[in-house]
Amino acid sequence: MRKYKQLLLANKAWSVELLDEAPDFFARQVGGQKPDFLWIGCSDSRVSPEQMTMTPPGGMFIHRNIANLVNADDLNLMSVLQYAVAVLEVKHVIVCGHHGCGGIKAAMDGGTEGPVDRWLGNARAVHQAHAAEIAGAGDQDQRINRFVEVNVRDQLVRLARTSVVQARFAADEPLALHGWVYDLRDGLIKPLLEIDSTTRLDDIGAPDRVLV
Ligand code: CO
DSSP: OOHHHHHHHHHHHHHHHHHHHOTTHHHHHHTOOOOSEEEEEEOOTTOOHHHHTTOOTTSEEEEEETTOOOOTTOHHHHHHHHIIIIISOOSEEEEEEETTOHHHHHHHHOOOOHHHHHHTHHHHHHHHHTHHHHHTTOSHHHHHHHHHHHHHHHHHHHHHTSHHHHHHHHTTOOOEEEEEEEETTTTEEEEEEEEOTTOOHHHHOOOSSOOO
């Protein structure tokens, strides 16, 4: 069987199973969405946010890109952020990197070209800003994994500095930003840091440049 047909068959089975469990499931979905979470993660096929957190449809607004980068001039991410935070009023924004990230490895080792190479400029800047910390982490895998963690930290700070998040913090609305790393080896998520309206961003380790 052609592989893509498997997707459509699986979809039918999924729909039947959900209706079996909750006959009004799709009727409720049509009514609208009110997710508590915005997830910003890597596009890597092994890192599946809803599956690894057992989140049902409607629970999570999602944006994914290579190496989970936050750029103020990325209209795609910034509109997702604006809609999730200002309109849907999510309570939590999660930036989740993952160990063994190919995008992060490429930002460190090079060998990319075209759009991917341009995209990774943000990650290369993170590497440059924390070169000593990353170099001191150990062997190559350990260096990549430290870079993954440092990258999550810097991207979360970039997120905290956006005008959308700053406005929400200033209005004292409930909003927390979470930096996480997913470990491919055991399927577990390690929380790294959390930012809310009381956090002093300068204490975390400022990114190389302010992007807002
Ligand atoms: Co990745």
